[in-house]
Amino acid sequence: MIITENRIMLKKERQAQIIKQINLHNKVLSSDLSLELNVSEDTIRRDLNELAQENIIVKVHGGALSKSYNFTATQADTYAYNEKNIVAQKTISLFRDGMTVLCSGGTTMRVIATQLPENLNITFFTVSPLIALELAEHPNAEVILLGGKLSNSSKISVGGEVVSKINEIKADFCILGINGFDQDGISDSDYEVVQVKKAMMKASKQLITPIISEKLNSTLRLQVCSLDKVDYLITELSPTHQILESYQSKVGYIL
Amino acid sequence: MIITENRIMLKKERQAQIIKQINLHNKVLSSDLSLELNVSEDTIRRDLNELAQENIIVKVHGGALSKSYNFTATQADTYAYNEKNIVAQKTISLFRDGMTVLCSGGTTMRVIATQLPENLNITFFTVSPLIALELAEHPNAEVILLGGKLSNSSKISVGGEVVSKINEIKADFCILGINGFDQDGISDSDYEVVQVKKAMMKASKQLITPIISEKLNSTLRLQVCSLDKVDYLITELSPTHQILESYQSKVGYIL
């Protein structure tokens, strides 16, 4: 590849180049990009991580793949399946007949949906078409899908319509799929998704955040809420585990 | 142009290749893969173990087998895929940039969604979460999901909310997944689904009914509309085919 003799390349510009390469070849190696774009592999790796965080590409060891290499998507579904399964079981233990639950998307939520016991009689509101479909398999669950513009990155309904619809709901639990979680609270990378999550929290009596420990202590650009809004922090670890210690006093309960 | 000849293959990429091979032949030998992908048999074996762990394939002595249900199958699996593919292509030929299309669910609609050319710039409204997800893969398609109670049988949004939401829309095309179709028109078996379909028709300038010929001349309990409401009847057959003759004078166009 012949490089256009740019002395200075802006970060955004470089990332655009990367995306172009990925769309073209379906894959890129960090080493190649480093050479082509005249920056260190570290920088490339940081770029790839950012793009992956924004759901634009899929980062793998040594480079990145285009998302349409959709094999990785299915794989991500099962990624850390055991951990997510434990989280799901703990979450389900909070459910009671007759409850109303408002939930977002995410793979952990998906595991919850599939693990849901048949006899449970719950009304679910969700902004995620995928979760809605999973839940619809359950004979005793009533599923209400909250519609709106579908966010390309997160695959959930976003926009004013959804938010105002959510405001009409009064749910027992809000279950949020978490992307960023640290001492400062819950964070996310997409503005519209944040608006929806905020509305969901407000519409619910209690907030449940199921999350695998691996994702703890990660921060994204936009804040969703602070820790004191979290009623249940659910991980696959024992509640007394050392990693969770710093959260003990800040959230309602740890399961 | 200088091609970066890919002598280096990413792990995930290789595993994707393996999956492709398995889906193609239903089985693979470690030795073959080793040769084909230029890595040691050890590596192949490790790959196969990982994929088996993730429940994507079944590992056996000497190689691996496909699981009966794998994701690529979800697509080609669709009953009468070839016929539906032809129907999909014909339907897509009606689409133009800037159009607004209102669509229901069904496997034929799903094939349309996956076949949609990338450059097409269309706004889709849909009551089907599954179709919404498929369409969301398209970079240039805006997808608006119409929410509501999820019908257990048909997996589309139903109920008063959806209907009144649909009434606010003005679309160019309405594409209906068809269950019953005969000389008396379109019919269906679920009352709530019929309400939604009626609203969808009313909200659109033109009605398209993509349907494989096999389903022609079938009747269900509830009538959705008569044939004169149908603007385009699209089947996999030639428009002049004998089976379609009796519909010639009753619908707008036959494609």
Added chain:
DNA sequence: GATGTTTATGCCGATTTGTGCAATTTTTTT
């Protein structure tokens, strides 16, 4: 314009991951 803060980048050492090789054990075939 001086000063502090944020952002982008590169560098380095410690760690993890991916791969191949060889020795050993298990399974299959004969």
Added chain:
DNA sequence: AAAAAAATTGCACAAATCGGCATAAACATC
């Protein structure tokens, strides 16, 4: 039971990643 093939295990080595740190440019504030 012997031989062949495949799988497992442990190890070594290289590549990739992570985390911290340093630097410099860009930006903000006084």
